[in-house]
Amino acid sequence: MPSEHRLHPASILFALAGSLRAFALPALVLMVSSLRSSPAAGAGSGGPRWPGRWMNSWLPDSLDLENWQVWLLVFLIPATIAAVVRYLTFRVGYEGGELVIRSGLFFRNERHVPYGRIQNLDATRTLMHRLFGVAEVRIETGGGKEPEARISVLHMTAFEEMRRRVFESRAAAGVPDAPAPALATPDEDVVSRDAAQTLLHLPVRELLLLGVLENRGFLVIAAIYGAFWEMGLQSLFWEGLTSGLYAPGLLRGAGRQLANGQLPPLWQIGVLAGGLVGLVLLVRLLSMVWAVGRLYDFRLERLGNDLRTEYGLFTRVTATIPLGRIQSLTLRDSPLRRLLGRTSVSVETAGGASRPEDGPKRPRERLAPLIRASAVPALVAAVMPQADPATLDWQGVHPRAFRRAVKPHLLLTGLPSIGLLLFLGWRVLPLVVAVISLNVLVARQQVRHLAWAANDDVVALRGGWLWRSVTIAPVAKIQTVTAIESPFDRRAAMAGVRVDTAGGSELSHRVHIPYLSREIASALASRLSGQAARTAFRW
Amino acid sequence: MGPNPGDASSGTTPVLETSVNPSVTDSERSTIADGIDYPLDPRYVPLRQIHSAIATVVLAGVSLVATLSFWIASGRLWPGLVLVPMWLVLVGVSAWQLRRWPAIAYRHVSYRVDGLGIEIRRGVYWREVTSVPRSRVQHTDVSQGPLERRFGLGTLVIHTAGTANSEVTLSGLEHAVAGRIRDHLLPADRNDAV
Numbered sequence: 001m002p003s004e005h006r007l008h009p010a011s012i013l014f015a016l017a018g019s020l021r022a023f024a025l026p027a028l029v030l031m032v033s034s035l036r037s038s039p040a041a042g043a044g045s046g047g048p049r050w051p052g053r054w055m056n057s058w059l060p061d062s063l064d065l066e067n068w069q070v071w072l073l074v075f076l077i078p079a080t081i082a083a084v085v086r087y088l089t090f091r092v093g094y095e096g097g098e099l100v101i102r103s104g105l106f107f108r109n110e111r112h113v114p115y116g117r118i119q120n121l122d123a124t125r126t127l128m129h130r131l132f133g134v135a136e137v138r139i140e141t142g143g144g145k146e147p148e149a150r151i152s153v154l155h156m157t158a159f160e161e162m163r164r165r166v167f168e169s170r171a172a173a174g175v176p177d178a179p180a181p182a183l184a185t186p187d188e189d190v191v192s193r194d195a196a197q198t199l200l201h202l203p204v205r206e207l208l209l210l211g212v213l214e215n216r217g218f219l220v221i222a223a224i225y226g227a228f229w230e231m232g233l234q235s236l237f238w239e240g241l242t243s244g245l246y247a248p249g250l251l252r253g254a255g256r257q258l259a260n261g262q263l264p265p266l267w268q269i270g271v272l273a274g275g276l277v278g279l280v281l282l283v284r285l286l287s288m289v290w291a292v293g294r295l296y297d298f299r300l301e302r303l304g305n306d307l308r309t310e311y312g313l314f315t316r317v318t319a320t321i322p323l324g325r326i327q328s329l330t331l332r333d334s335p336l337r338r339l340l341g342r343t344s345v346s347v348e349t350a351g352g353a354s355r356p357e358d359g360p361k362r363p364r365e366r367l368a369p370l371i372r373a374s375a376v377p378a379l380v381a382a383v384m385p386q387a388d389p390a391t392l393d394w395q396g397v398h399p400r401a402f403r404r405a406v407k408p409h410l411l412l413t414g415l416p417s418i419g420l421l422l423f424l425g426w427r428v429l430p431l432v433v434a435v436i437s438l439n440v441l442v443a444r445q446q447v448r449h450l451a452w453a454a455n456d457d458v459v460a461l462r463g464g465w466l467w468r469s470v471t472i473a474p475v476a477k478i479q480t481v482t483a484i485e486s487p488f489d490r491r492a493a494m495a496g497v498r499v500d501t502a503g504g505s506e507l508s509h510r511v512h513i514p515y516l517s518r519e520i521a522s523a524l525a526s527r528l529s530g531q532a533a534r535t536a537f538r539w
Numbered sequence: 540m541g542p543n544p545g546d547a548s549s550g551t552t553p554v555l556e557t558s559v560n561p562s563v564t565d566s567e568r569s570t571i572a573d574g575i576d577y578p579l580d581p582r583y584v585p586l587r588q589i590h591s592a593i594a595t596v597v598l599a600g601v602s603l604v605a606t607l608s609f610w611i612a613s614g615r616l617w618p619g620l621v622l623v624p625m626w627l628v629l630v631g632v633s634a635w636q637l638r639r640w641p642a643i644a645y646r647h648v649s650y651r652v653d654g655l656g657i658e659i660r661r662g663v664y665w666r667e668v669t670s671v672p673r674s675r676v677q678h679t680d681v682s683q684g685p686l687e688r689r690f691g692l693g694t695l696v697i698h699t700a701g702t703a704n705s706e707v708t709l710s711g712l713e714h715a716v717a718g719r720i721r722d723h724l725l726p727a728d729r730n731d732a733v
Contacts, residue, residue, distance in 0.1 A: 350700060478672075478675075479671075479675050479699040479700055479701030479702075479704065479705075480669055480670060480671050480672075480675065480699055480701050480704040480707065481669070481670050482667050482668065482669045482670075482704065483667065483668040484665070484666070484667040484668075485662075485665070485666045485667070486664070486665050487664045487665070490666075498703070500699070500701035500702060500703050500704040501701060501702065502700040502701055502702065503702065510702075510703075522668075525668065525670065526670070529655070529656065529658070529670035529671075529672055530655060532672045532674070532675065533655035533656050533672030533673060533674055533675075534655070534674075535674070536674050537674055537675050537700070
């Protein structure tokens with residue numbers, strides 16, 4: 001049943017808006033910098049302003065490239081033509097078990113993506129998209145760092161049809177997406193598909209709590225500062241902060257007095273402390289606003305063998321993750337979260353690791369940004385049935401691991417401490433002792449909390465003292481296993497095991513088990529690679 | 540951590556050690572997947588020594604230019620009396636190290652191919668054993684540079700879907716052996732749903 005969809009006509013508008021936005025920031029920078037430099041340049045009889053003047057010398061007089069309209073046209077005419085051509089030539093079709101994307105006018109491109117290879121099917125809808133009833137669709141397969149296809153923009157009904165076709169025909173074809181190696185029977189799928197099982201829903205109250213816990217307010221401030229910096233206004237920012245905003249020169253004066261070894265007057269300390277508290281509160285407030293705006297009405301549902309997350313107040317994001325495509329699962333804790341009995345759950349998929357609109361790198365798919373600790377086992381059981389963190393047989397690392405782990409800490413704090421003692425004398429001894437003992441304590445606690453577990457289905461690593469993480473990777477998703485032995489390991493007869501899985505970034509918490517006895521490491525590595533070799537990898 | 544890499548291998552239980560079996564040469568191997576540890580092709584040592592020689596010449600040249608220009612720019616005699624001997628010593632030591640390193644590294648690399656996949660051991664100080672299961676191999680390359688062609692060697696590159704180990708490289712194989720390993724890792728009747 002061949003069927004085709006075109007892009008929504010609004011795609012021309014969105015493409016134009018996109019190129020305008022790409023053009024807007026440089027233009028703004030240019031305008032601001034020319035404004036700022038014009039008094040100085042004006043004095044010197046209008047020095048050569050690059051690139052306008054330089055370009056003008058190559059062009060007839062009637063065209064003045066210093067006119068911004070000309071620049072706008074130079075940039076926008078090709079963009080418009082490209083957008084219209086794309087709209088006219090882009091076709092999404094469904095043929096057999098494949099998604100077929102045709103594009104191009106002179107160089108025609110036809111891309112076939114089998115349903116079975118699709119990792120994620122995501123839709124992003126900003127306010128504008130929602131106004132037009134369209135969505136930007138992203139299709140991710142295992143290969144590469146980029147989405148296999150970006151369809152901008154598709155009518156919502158077309159997107160719904162795509163989602164239905166992709167996931168239904170996959171279930172009907174019996175593509176084994178079930179985490180268990182057994183083939184998923186079609187009937188079972190169809191039955192469960194009717195009832196979407198809501199695994200998690202976050203009400204506004206939880207989102208506000210999340211905002212407080214996650215402290216993304218600094219992100220907002222950093223973004224604002226970044227914008228200032230790009231426009232070359234960062235000095236203004238600091239000027240305002242240090243002298244202009246509240247009580248002129250207060251911060252500077254207090255700093256000078258502190259440097260002279262005097263205590264500033266009490267009222268100054270009060271004002272400064274108040275400002276600091278206000279800043280912290282403001283940051284938390286911004287963070288709460290961020291959490292509500294970004295994750296409003298967060299919903300995690302299970303539909304047959306797929307997970308679906310949906311969230312956002314203004315920009316509505318819908319992501320579909322086939323259950324069998326989950327490469328690893330991570331639980332994260334912080335002291336505050338533990339105090340409130342909450343934790344967070346994320347999973348790694350093999351689909352494109354970087355998403356331009358979410359920042360350069362988004363390592364994990366967030367399954368549950370915030371969830372009650374008591375609800376975690378049920379969620380894990382629904383997502384990765386073979387891996388229940390409670391039933392795993394956790395094992396500690398080598399008994400002498402602390403002696404091995406504390407040495408780098410001692411080296412890192414000891415050498416600067418000796419320097420401090422030599423230069424500043426015995427006065428700093430309490431400080432040095434405090435820092436060193438804190439480091440020893442951290443090493444001690446980190447080693448004590450390190451634990452690993454491996455059974456026939458999964459391998460897992462638990463780590464961290466205050467900020468704890470648990471990462472679980474199914475054996476069927478292991479790519480390579482490496483036993484690693486550093487010279488320091490060798491002295492202590494230890495070794496480590498690193499399990500490499502698909503997806504995510506190098507920075508995310510992975511199953512890298514350190515400080516094992518050499519025999520255990522070697523046995524674990526060969527056991528895991530043997531197990532992995534005996535299971536077929538299905539992404 | 541013995542200062543001499545030769546000593547480093549004489550530790551206790553040889554778990555991450557290379558235990559190569561040099562009695563069987565590559566051409567005598569009836570099947571490639573025999574589960575025996577093999578060293579790399581011995582011709583890999585002179586090849587790497589040529590690389591080392593090139594590196595030495597480049598290093599010496601660049602550092603000589605830097606040293607001389609610093610000396611000339613200083614406009615005095617005594618910096619040269621310090622710098623030129625220093626340059627000589629540094630270049631001499633690094634040339635000596637670069638010359639002997641290929642043979643040391645060679646002793647610490649081995650590989651084993653069996654029915655389940657390939658296991659590569661390497662590293663003089665930081666040792667690692669990487670196993671790539673056959674079922675995880677996405678695709679493989681066998682490449683040969685101009686120098687490698689002269690020596691009859693090849694480089695095997697195994698691509699997996701992983702992150703840190705998305706590319707596992709094994710240089711210094713006889714070209715024909717690299718091709719045989721590739722054929723073993725990617726059988727024609729492979730039939731999985733990746």
